[in-house]
Amino acid sequence: MRLIWINMINAFIDLHTGGRKRPVSYDVTATFPSLDALTAHSAEIRKEVEALLPYKDSIPRYHEVDSNQRYISSQIDPERAWRTYMFVSVMRRNATNSAKCPITDRLVAGVPHVVNAFFSILEPGKSIPAHNGAYRGILRYHLGLIVPRNDPPFIRVKDEIHQWQEGVAWMFDDSWEHEVTNRSDGVRVVLILDVLRPLPFLPHALNAAALWWMGRSDLYKRVSDAIELASQKMPASAGTLPER
Numbered sequence: 001m002r003l004i005w006i007n008m009i010n011a012f013i014d015l016h017t018g019g020r021k022r023p024v025s026y027d028v029t030a031t032f033p034s035l036d037a038l039t040a041h042s043a044e045i046r047k048e049v050e051a052l053l054p055y056k057d058s059i060p061r062y063h064e065v066d067s068n069q070r071y072i073s074s075q076i077d078p079e080r081a082w083r084t085y086m087f088v089s090v091m092r093r094n095a096t097n098s099a100k101c102p103i104t105d106r107l108v109a110g111v112p113h114v115v116n117a118f119f120s121i122l123e124p125g126k127s128i129p130a131h132n133g134a135y136r137g138i139l140r141y142h143l144g145l146i147v148p149r150n151d152p153p154f155i156r157v158k159d160e161i162h163q164w165q166e167g168v169a170w171m172f173d174d175s176w177e178h179e180v181t182n183r184s185d186g187v188r189v190v191l192i193l194d195v196l197r198p199l200p201f202l203p204h205a206l207n208a209a210a211l212w213w214m215g216r217s218d219l220y221k222r223v224s225d226a227i228e229l230a231s232q233k234m235p236a237s238a239g240t241l242p243e244r
Helices: 002-014 033-040 042-058 067-074 095-100 102-109 201-215 218-233
Strands: 082-089 114-122 128-131 138-146 154-157 160-163 169-172 178-181 188-196
Touching (some): 033 102, 033 169, 042 114, 042 138, 082 095, 082 218, 095 102, 095 218, 114 138, 160 169
Antiparallel strands (some): 082 114, 128 178, 138 188, 154 160, 154 178
């Protein structure tokens, strides 16, 4: 039933995006200019994630907080981890995680219509298999924070290849098939934000309402609860920047 109504809303959104001819990637400034504040403060955001990384084993794997991600998180390179430090999950803010990264939290709060926000942490050699987002009402922003220099990982989205760079942002439509190839020997960290796709008033209102409802469904309440449980298990010192 859930898939049926998602497909119905997708079909309505397609009327305003070009459907199968819709773009793969987007100019961040032209499409969602409020995201530029995050890009401009990438160095401060990086410092906050660097303060978390000594405790990264306490950061849950993606599928440990959202079982829907089990295939993409645990089936390829299962001995290596894709960890996610969640600030916002389907419009639900996690106060515990956010408090450990106040600069990132403040910058994320300054962006309207945020659906998801998280640090995406790939351990060395961890790849992500081809998949696509089921819902076409969002666009995905990536900000490179830590990118290994040796054989750096890259992402393919449909027929486009993107190489992350530290401090450089990129936006794409994650409903197209995409995958990450990672043969690097270092940790890769990207800040990811999903935002409401810019649309005319009526489809925008429908899109916002659908995602608000989805975020309050039993499924995503369980995800939110799992994120909070994981955040409570992190050491109190995690995320604490050293005194200057």
